[in-house]
Structure formats: structure tokens, C-alpha cells
Amino acid sequence: MNALDLARWQFGIITIYHFMFVPLTIGLAPLVAIMQTVWLRTGDDRWLRLTKFFGKLFLINFAIGVVTGIVQEFQFGMNWSEYSRFVGDVFGAPLAIEGLAAFFIESTFLGLWIFGWDRLPRRVHLATIWLAALGTWLSAYFILAANSFMQHPVGVRYNAERGRAELTSIWKLLTNNTALATFPHTVAGALVVAGTFVAAISTWWAVRAHGRGDLQVADTFRSAIRLGLVALVVGGVAVAVSGDAQAKLMFKQQPMKMAAAEALCHTETGAGFSLIAVGDVQNRCDVRQLTIPRLTSYLADGDLNSTLKGVDELQTEYVAKYGPGNYKPMLPVTYWSFRLMIGFGAVSALLALAGLWFTRRGRLPTNPRLGRLALWAVPAPFLANAFGWIFTEMGRQPWAVAPNPSGVDGVRMLVRDGVSKVGAGYVITSLASFAVMYGVLAVVWFGLMRRYAAEGLPEVAAPERRTTDDERPLSFAY
Amino acid sequence: MDLTTVWFILIGLLWTGYLVLEGFDFGVGMLLPVLSRGGDDVDRESQRRVMLNTIGPVWDGNEVWLLVAGGATFAAFPEWYATLFSGFYLPLLLILLALIARGVAFEYRGKVNDAVWRARWDRAIVVGSALPALLWGVAFANIVRGVPIDADHQFTGTLLTLVNPYGLLGGLTTLTLFLLHGAVFISLKTDGPIRLRARVLSARLAPVTLVVAGTFAVWTQLAHGAGWTWAAVLVAAAALVAAVAATREGREGVAFVLTSVTIVSAVVLLFGSLFPDVMPSSTDVANSLTTANASSTPYTLKVMTWVAVGLTPFVVLYQGWSYWVFRQRISTTHLPAASGLSAFAGPR
Numbered sequence: 001m002n003a004l005d006l007a008r009w010q011f012g013i014i015t016i017y018h019f020m021f022v023p024l025t026i027g028l029a030p031l032v033a034i035m036q037t038v039w040l041r042t043g044d045d046r047w048l049r050l051t052k053f054f055g056k057l058f059l060i061n062f063a064i065g066v067v068t069g070i071v072q073e074f075q076f077g078m079n080w081s082e083y084s085r086f087v088g089d090v091f092g093a094p095l096a097i098e099g100l101a102a103f104f105i106e107s108t109f110l111g112l113w114i115f116g117w118d119r120l121p122r123r124v125h126l127a128t129i130w131l132a133a134l135g136t137w138l139s140a141y142f143i144l145a146a147n148s149f150m151q152h153p154v155g156v157r158y159n160a161e162r163g164r165a166e167l168t169s170i171w172k173l174l175t176n177n178t179a180l181a182t183f184p185h186t187v188a189g190a191l192v193v194a195g196t197f198v199a200a201i202s203t204w205w206a207v208r209a210h211g212r213g214d215l216q217v218a219d220t221f222r223s224a225i226r227l228g229l230v231a232l233v234v235g236g237v238a239v240a241v242s243g244d245a246q247a248k249l250m251f252k253q254q255p256m257k258m259a260a261a262e263a264l265c266h267t268e269t270g271a272g273f274s275l276i277a278v279g280d281v282q283n284r285c286d287v288r289q290l291t292i293p294r295l296t297s298y299l300a301d302g303d304l305n306s307t308l309k310g311v312d313e314l315q316t317e318y319v320a321k322y323g324p325g326n327y328k329p330m331l332p333v334t335y336w337s338f339r340l341m342i343g344f345g346a347v348s349a350l351l352a353l354a355g356l357w358f359t360r361r362g363r364l365p366t367n368p369r370l371g372r373l374a375l376w377a378v379p380a381p382f383l384a385n386a387f388g389w390i391f392t393e394m395g396r397q398p399w400a401v402a403p404n405p406s407g408v409d410g411v412r413m414l415v416r417d418g419v420s421k422v423g424a425g426y427v428i429t430s431l432a433s434f435a436v437m438y439g440v441l442a443v444v445w446f447g448l449m450r451r452y453a454a455e456g457l458p459e460v461a462a463p464e465r466r467t468t469d470d471e472r473p474l475s476f477a478y
Numbered sequence: 479m480d481l482t483t484v485w486f487i488l489i490g491l492l493w494t495g496y497l498v499l500e501g502f503d504f505g506v507g508m509l510l511p512v513l514s515r516g517g518d519d520v521d522r523e524s525q526r527r528v529m530l531n532t533i534g535p536v537w538d539g540n541e542v543w544l545l546v547a548g549g550a551t552f553a554a555f556p557e558w559y560a561t562l563f564s565g566f567y568l569p570l571l572l573i574l575l576a577l578i579a580r581g582v583a584f585e586y587r588g589k590v591n592d593a594v595w596r597a598r599w600d601r602a603i604v605v606g607s608a609l610p611a612l613l614w615g616v617a618f619a620n621i622v623r624g625v626p627i628d629a630d631h632q633f634t635g636t637l638l639t640l641v642n643p644y645g646l647l648g649g650l651t652t653l654t655l656f657l658l659h660g661a662v663f664i665s666l667k668t669d670g671p672i673r674l675r676a677r678v679l680s681a682r683l684a685p686v687t688l689v690v691a692g693t694f695a696v697w698t699q700l701a702h703g704a705g706w707t708w709a710a711v712l713v714a715a716a717a718l719v720a721a722v723a724a725t726r727e728g729r730e731g732v733a734f735v736l737t738s739v740t741i742v743s744a745v746v747l748l749f750g751s752l753f754p755d756v757m758p759s760s761t762d763v764a765n766s767l768t769t770a771n772a773s774s775t776p777y778t779l780k781v782m783t784w785v786a787v788g789l790t791p792f793v794v795l796y797q798g799w800s801y802w803v804f805r806q807r808i809s810t811t812h813l814p815a816a817s818g819l820s821a822f823a824g825p826r
Contacts, residue, residue, distance in 0.1 A: 063585035066538065067578040073548050077563025078570060085631075088556020089774040096549035097785055103545055104793045107538035108800050115535035119803060164556075167774075170781045420564040421632055430571045437575060441582060448589055451819055476814055478530045478588045 006427040007079040021065035027194025029133035083418030098142035106135030148179035158410025185242040191235030199228030207371030257395035260334035266310035337391040344384035481779040485554040490749040496543035505660010507607025532667040557772035565633025580606025592821035619648025627759035669809035707750040714743035
């Protein structure tokens with residue numbers, strides 16, 4: 001393998017890993033904030049216990065999201081320095097703004113939340129978790145604006161003399177319609193992850209507590225199940241709606257990606273959506289099976305009879321436009337990741353409906369089998385998120401910056417032109433060391449999450465109200 | 479003033495923020511085993527927890543200064559960002575691995591109430607603090623010294639290029655400076671035996687730091703400095719000499735201000751010596767990256783200036799407020815029992 005392949009593997013592994021933890025952070029932050037708000041409003045200690053219970057799980061998860069985020073910021077310079085030279089004028093801005101506008105808020109207010117339980121007045125302390133949650137959402141927006149530039153460059157021009165992309169409008173860059181569609185899809189996906197997480201763990205606990213005869217705990221967790229399910233349903237609907245909007249946009253902006261999503265070889269009118277493919281998706285055109293007629297055409301622009309360009313026709317078109325080369329993504333990857341994203345998303349949606357059914361009108365889930373089944377639901381939305389990103393990024397190949405079909409065509413870059421001119425030995429060293437460290441951390445993360453989830457609700461003494469600052473005790477979170 | 483110069487200064491400011499703030503985090507991390515002595519295992523553990531809790535609420539916010547410095551370099555000087563991080567590949571990799579291990583260690587060490595578990599994370603904290611404390615100095619010294627860069631702005635050296643007496647002295651300078659800064663910070667933020675021990679240690683570290691950092695500063699000034707950067711050398715020297723006195727007299731607040739001033743002056747000296755280069759080439763002066771040829775367009779710099787001017791005051795305000803909230807000294811007498819779960823036994 002050469003430095004390019006290794007750098008691609010590294011980016012893929014490190015980014016997907018990072019994004020295993022991030023959706024839970026983005027989704028769980030507002031849910032924990034809601035729990036604490038309910039506690040403060042009602043004075044009901046059950047909500048304080050839930051806040052502390054899910055707050056702990058949130059923090060165990062947050063730690064890994066933060067530290068793996070540092071690598072994200074620097075690996076553009078390490079492995080993709082030619083890309084960085086080409087796009088820095090444009091791409092650097094949202095990254096820097098993310099740090100200044102989001103990371104500072106997130107880290108500072110989370111520090112205040114963790115250590116400020118006894119130290120801050122109650123309302124101020126509540127505000128800190130809401131601000132930390134705001135920070136995570138802001139961060140998502142700016143990084144998605146940066147990614148959307150790679151999918152659909154706007155607000156830029158190509159400077160031939162310097163051989164680089166240059167920003168012409170920060171406003172256009174930040175209001176890229178790709179970003180406006182991607183952001184709701186991503187945070188809704190995060191809500192599904194967190195909603196499932198909260199609902200599943202709470203179901204398991206409700207069943208368990210009921211079995212032990214501890215009805216108060218069972219009832220406490222029932223409230224959390226309902227909260228998780230609401231997040232799950234809201235997130236699920238938003239995922240579907242925003243995903244549909246995003247797909248329609250993508251058919252216009254990156255037709256090759258969407259043709260690759262369907263592994264559609266040839267241009268078709270009224271193209272169908274195949275559920276599975278059997279055989280060599282990359283090279284054969286007759287492997288798509290179980291086709292729902294006209295569905296893909298409908299998804300593309302709301303018309304059952306619209307014409308969709310096939311991969312082969314687009315390839316010919318791209319060669320004419322951008323010069324000789326292979327512009328096909330890896331079709332098996334795009335085809336299957338698209339289906340797995342939707343499939344795992346649908347599994348989450350079905351489980352949400354089942355959950356709502358089992359907890360309807362004050363009912364408490366009591367079946368031990370249901371408790372265990374609930375836990376098996378947890379990975380599904382994580383996987384849906386991961387496959388969504390694999391699809392988005394692999395579907396963009398071979399481009400690092402995909403050409404905008406409607407204009408600023410000078411701004412485009414192939415992935416292979418973006419890689420650093422460093423030896424393969426360097427890249428393999430970093431790939432191997434990150435793999436080992438991330439592997440160890442994943443094991444530790446899982447072990448801690450399991451332990452703390454199984455530990456259950458902490459006993460709480462509500463923080464006392466005190467009048468003067470100096471009377472408030474210090475808190476020691478470490 | 480030219481916007482490229484403004485951004486050169488702003489990036490210097492971001493690094494200053496990072497090194498002053500995370501400088502003491504690194505110091506606390508490195509001193510964890512050094513300052514937790516005497517008594518039995520339980521006492522030592524309590525002392526370590528007190529030290530970690532001094533930086534607990536703030537270390538993550540401190541580290542964001544690094545992310546913003548990196549992001550701002552990417553936005554304002556893409557060529558600098560690209561050449562620096564691809565060129566200094568392996569040292570940067572070590573720094574990243576260290577920061578990852580250390581960050582997770584802070585959050586996880588108390589999660590399980592077990593000596594072996596904690597000892598492992600403590601090792602991650604010590605190594606994860608010492609490596610960056612050393613390597614940032616090596617990196618900055620080599621940037622100022624100049625490294626082989628070809629006409630395409632590619633770094634053409636190897637890892638060994640960075641290993642030279644001046645670079646290593648730079649590393650030793652940040653290492654000792656952060657040790658001192660951390661020791662002073664602990665003496666400022668704690669009470670009881672740790673405070674006294676930190677005070678004694680900082681009084682011992684201060685003269686050593688003065689010699690190491692002083693040599694590095696004079697070397698930098700003579701080999702690379704501009705005329706006006708003598709001012710930075712003198713301020714750094716004066717602050718460190720005064721810090722030696724302040725640590726002896728046990729004036730912790732004053733000593734902390736002085737070590738902070740030393741770090742600020744060090745960044746001023748290094749950036750002042752660089753200007754108008756951002757990464758001088760030792761191969762050919764014509765290949766050097768400068769504020770002019772490495773920068774983004776005036777439009778991008780203008781946008782980023784508005785962003786920085788609009789947001790930074792708020793950041794400083796709320797981050798400052800978080801320091802105010804946790805301003806009180808802490809000691810083992812306040813320490814609650816460890817809240818971690820008992821050693822791993824599987825879910826019950």
C-alpha cells in the first residue's frame with residue numbers, strides 16, 4: 001500500500017471512530033439538560049437521579065469524543081497537506097470558527113457543569129449544561145459547513161495563478177444549501193442515537209427493577225423511557241424528512257454519488273429502488289434484485305417518471321468535462337452503505353414504535369426478554385450514522401472537493417492530489433499507533449459504560465441552596 | 479497594519495493563551511507522582527486527587543486554545559499549516575497520542591476505585607503531560623532555527639533534522655518552565671502539606687529554569703532575534719529572577735503572574751524572531767514561508783478578523799468566570815470519598 005491508500009484508510013477509520021461517540025454527545029447533551037430542567041421545575045428528585053445517572057454515561061462518552069476530535073483537526077495538515085494548501089483559504093475558516101464559537105463554549109461550560117453542582121446557584125448550573133449542549137450543536141454546524149464545501153463548493157473561486165481555491169463569500173459558504181440539509185439530518189440522527197440509548201437502558205432497568213420489586217425505580221425509569229422515545233420519534237421523523245431533502249439535493253449536486261447509491265449503470269426513466277444485489281456490483285449491471293419500481297426516480301425529484309443518469313453515462317460526461325480518469329466511486333460500498341443506513345434507521349424506528357406500544361397509558365415493561373431486546377437496539381442507530389457517513393464520503397470519491405455542476409467548476413480536487421508528500425512509513429506508523437490506542441480506548445469505554453449503566457440510579461442528596469458564594473462547598477469531580 | 483501581520487500576532491496570542499494555560503496543566507500532570515509523598519497509599523492518593531481537581535474544571539477549556547491556534551493557522555496561513563504539520567509529522571503524532579491518553583486519563587482515573595487502574599492512568603497523565611511539554615519547545619525552536627524546505631514548500635528533512643542542540647534546549651526550556659509554572663500553580667491552588675511541598679519545589683525549580691530558559695533566550699536572541707526582541711529577553715529574565723525570589727518568599731500569586739509573564743515573553747521572543755518569516759527555510763532563504771507568501775486572501779483574513787474580534791472577548795470573559803468560580807484553594811481535608819465503582823467484577 002502506498003501513502004495515499006494508507007492515508008485514506010486512516011482518515012476513514014479515525015473519522016468513523018470519532019463519529020461513534022459524537023452523535024451520542026450531540027443527542028444526549030440536550031436530553032440530560034431536559035432531565036435537569038424537569039427536576040428544577042418540579043423539584044422531583046427522581047429527575048435529579050436520572051440527570052446524574054445519564055450525566056455520568058454522557059461524560060464517559062464525551063471524553064473520547066473530545067480527545068479524538070483533536071486528531072481530526074490536525075490530520076488535514078499531517079496527511080492531507082496538499083489538500084490543505086489548496087482549500088485552506090476556504091476550509092480553514094469554518095474550522096477556526098468552530099473552535100472559537102463552539103469548542104470553547106462546550107468545554108468551559110461542561111467543566112462548570114461537572115464541577116459546579118454544589119458551587120453554582122441552581123439556575124446558573126442548569127444554564128451551563130444547556131450552553132454545553134448548544135456548543136455541541138454549534139460545533140456540528142460549522143464542521144458540516146466545512147464538509148458541505150467538499151460536497152458542493154460555493155462562495156469560492158479558483159485562482160489559477162496560486163493554484164488554489166479562494167473564499168469569495170463567507171455567507172454563501174455558511175449558508176450552503178448542502179449544509180442546511182446536512183445539519184438537520186445529522187443532529188436528527190444524533191437524537192435517534194441518544195433517544196434509543198436512553199430508552200433502551202431505561203427499559204432494561206425498568207424491567208429489572210420491577211423484577212426486584214423496586215417499583216419506585218421502575219417508575220423513574222419509565223419516565224426516562226418516554227423521554228427517550230419522544231426524542232427517538234422526533235429525531236426519526238426529522239431524519240426521514242431531512243434525508244429526503246438531502247437526497248433530492250444530492251441528485252442535482254452529485255449525480256454520480258446518487259447513481260452509485262443505486263449502482264445504476266445506465267440512464268433510466270422511472271428508475272426503481274432495489275432492495276438487494278447479488279453478485280459483482282462494481283462491474284455487472286444485472287445484479288440488482290427485488291426492485292421497487294420507480295421509487296428511486298420518485299426520491300430524486302418527486303416524479304415517478306423522472307430520468308436518472310447512470311454511472312456509465314456520467315463517467316463519459318465527466319471525462320469530457322474533467323479530462324480522462326475514472327470517476328466511478330466504489331459501487332459495492334456506496335450501494336450497500338446506503339441500504340444499511342436506511343435499514344438500521346428503519347430498525348430504530350420500528351423499535352421506537354414497539355417501545356411506545358409497551359409503555360402506552362402508564363404501562364410498565366416487565367418482560368425480561370423485552371429488557372434484553374431493548375439493549376440490542378442500542379447499536380442500530382450508531383451503525384446507521386456510520387453507514388450514512390461512509391456513503392456520503394465514499395460516494396464523493398474520487399473527489400476530495402467535488403466539482404459544483406452549476407458554476408464554480410474550477411474549484412475541484414481529486415483525493416489523490418490532496419495527499420501529503422510524506423513517506424508511507426510515516427503514515428503507517430501513525431495509522432498503527434492510532435489503531436492500537438483507539439482499540440484500547442474502545443474496550444475501556446465499553447467496559448465503563450456497561451459498569452455505570454448496570455450500576456443504576458445514584459442516591460442523591462439535592463445540592464443545598466446557599467446564599468453567599470463562599471458558603472458553597474467545593475466539588476471534587478475527580 | 480497589514481492584515482497578515484495582524485494574523486501573525488493573533489496566532490502568537492493564541493499560542494500564548496495555550497502555553498500559559500495548558501503549561502500549568504502539563505506541570506501539574508508531571509508533578510503528580512513527585513508531589514504526592516509521605517504517609518500511606520491512602521494519603522498519597524488523596525494528594526493526587528487534590529492536584530487533579532485543581533485543573534479538573536479548566537483543563538479541557540485550556541486545550542481548546544491549541545485547537546483554535548491550529549484552526550486559525552489553517553485559515554490564515556494555509557501554507558504554514560500544511561508545511562508545518564506534514565513536516566513535523568512524527569513529533570506531532572507523539573503530541574496527539576500524548577494528549578489523547580492524558581485527556582482520557584483525567585476523566586477515567588477516578589471512575590473505578592482500584593489502585594492498579596489508577597496507577598495506569600497516572601502513568602498516562604505523567605507521560606502525556608511530559609511529552610508535549612518537551613516537544614512543543616523542540617518544535618518551536620526548530621521553526622525559529624529554520625528547517626530544510628524546498629521551493630514547493632515541502633519539508634525535506636527527517637526526524638533527526640529536528641534533533642539538534644538548539645532544538646533540544648528549546649524542549650528543555652518549555653519542560654522546565656512548565657514544571658515550575660505547574661508547581662507554582664499547585665502552591666497557589668491548594669492548602670496543607672501539598673502547598674508547602676509545591677512551594678519548596680518551585681523555589682528549587684526556579685533557579686534551574688532561570689539557567690535553562692535564560693541560555694535558550696540569549697541563544698535565540700543572538701542567533702535569530704531582531705533588535706527589539708531584546709526587550710522580550712529582558713522581561714523574561716527579569717520575571718524569572720523575580721520568580722526565584724517570589725517562590726523563596728512563598729508569594730504564590732506573584733510567582734504565578736511572573737511565570738505567566740515569562741511564558742508570554744518567550745512566545746513574544748520566538749514569534750518576534752520569526753517575523754516576517756513564519757517558517758524559514760535552511761535550504762534557501764528564497765524558499766522560506768513568510769507572512770506574505772503563506773497567507774490566505776485579504777478577504778478571508780478580513781472575515782476571520784471580524785470573527786476573532788467579535789468572539790474572543792466573550793471567550794475570555796466566560797473562561798475567566800470559570801476560573802473565578804473555582805478560585806478557592808482546595809485541600810485533602812475537603813476531599814470526599816472516592817466516587818468510583820469498585821474494581822471490575824462484571825455487571826451484577
